[in-house]
Structures are given as C-alpha cells and as structure tokens.
Amino acid sequence: MTTVQILLITLIAYWKATDTVTLQLFAFNTIICGWLVGLVMGDPATGLTIGATLQLMSMGVVAVGGSSMPDYPVAAIIATAIACSTGRGMEAGLAIGLPVAMLGVNFDVIYKIFNGFLAQKEVSLIEEGKFNSFLRLVKVSPIFYGLCSAVPVFLCVAIGPSIVNAILDFMPTWFTTGLSIAGGLLPGVGMAMLLMYMPLNKYWSFLIVGFVLAAYLSVPTLGIGAVGLAAAYEVYKKGLATATATAPAGASFGGELEDE
Secondary structure (H helix, E strand, O other), rough: OOHHHHHHHHHHHHHHHHHHHOOOOOOOHHHHHHHHHHHHOOOOHHHHHHHHHHHHHHOOOOOOOOHHHOHHHHHHHHHHHHHHHHOHHHHHHHHHHHHHHHHHHHHHHHHHHHHHHHHHHHHHHHHOOOOOHHHHHHOHHHHHHHHHHHHHHHHHHHHHHHHHHHHHHOHHHHHHHHHHHHHHHHHHHHHHHHOOOHHHHHHHHHHHHHHHHOOOOOOOHHHHHHHHHHHHHHHHHHHHHHHHHHHOOOOOOOOOOOOO
C-alpha cells in the first residue's frame, strides 16, 4: 500500500465522519465508503461487495437518541483496504474491520462526552454575546469527530498490513472459513431486523412476491423495485379512495375552505 493510498483512505474516513455531523450527504452509506476505498486500491468491485455486505449487516440497526452503534462505514473502509492489500479476500478484511467498528462505539461515546462540555461552553458564549467566539468554537466538534474515524483507520492501514498478515497466518483454517460463512449469513440477519420494523403481518403477500421474483425468476433488483413501486402506488390509491369514501360530508382533502 503506497503513501498516497494511505492518505486518501484516511481522508475518506475523515470525510465520512465530518459529513455525519454536518451535511449528511453520504455519511451513513456504507456502500459508498467501500466503493471509494476500492477505487483508491484499484479494485472497486471488491469495495462494492464488502460495502454492500456491511450495509446489509447494519440494516435495521439504528442509533436512537444519544445511543451509539458500531461504525460500519469505517469497517467497510478498513475491510476493503485490507482485503485489497493482502489479497486474502473479504473474510480477512471483515476479521479486522468488524472489531474496529465495534471499537467505534467507544470513540462515539468519548466524542459525545466531549461534545457535551463543548455545547455548554458554546451556550455560555452566546449568553455573553460573544458570537464570533461561538462561531469559531462550533467548528471544533466536527473536526474532532473526524479524527475519531481517521485516526483508527490510519493506524490500521499504515501500520496494520504486516500485523494483519501475521494475525491471518496465525488464524486456523476453521476460523477463517467460519468468518466467510458468517459474512454470507449476516446480511440475512440485517434484512430480518429490518423486516421487524415493517408492517409485515399486513403485507406479507408482497414479501412472498418479491422472494419469488428474486429466487425463482432471477429478476434484477431494479425490476423488483419497479414492481414494488407499482404495488405501493396501488395500495396508496386504494387507501386514499377508502378515506375519501368514509370522510364526513363537506370535508376537504385539498386543504381549502368551503363556503357555508
């Protein structure tokens, strides 16, 4: 791995983290992170595969309120870099990337504690009328959060390759095989968690239709999405017609007032 590649991968991790607390354009899109690192490493297909796998693993996992969750985009960044640089495949990347993602929970907690003290100081500056000082201080939070992702990624990709190879050589075959199998199963777990939040009891027939299209008819994802969009539109029209039919006389759904 060259110095330029290490710097670019570190910048991707830094950008991902700062985007999380600023514009939020692609912050939670694990696939994009894996693909970008794949481009840097000259193997975007591997980046997409690892990013998509980790994206599916994280589906249904939501950091509600102030809670923390594993940093799956960082896992995709590290896993792609290691998989491409060592040539050991996705299971080798996941073996290192997932533990670092779990450590990301601790970094997130540290950031939130730090940000709490920072917010108190910002409130004090506003109350004192020191708005220029407040504007300067408010920029510290995203910079610090960027380092929470960039530093562990830099250490893994800059110092890690030799250590990673030593660890992988030490691992028994049954362990790496198990990681490969888990990498195939965990996306299904993510999908199952996502289905828990959906009204599956009411619309289970649509799930069966999608499964048949994918498993037995080999319809591409875009085609299944188009069928789902058409079905959702028909359900929406039916619900709207029912609501209109049962509405009290004189009620208006257009938001306009009627003359008495």
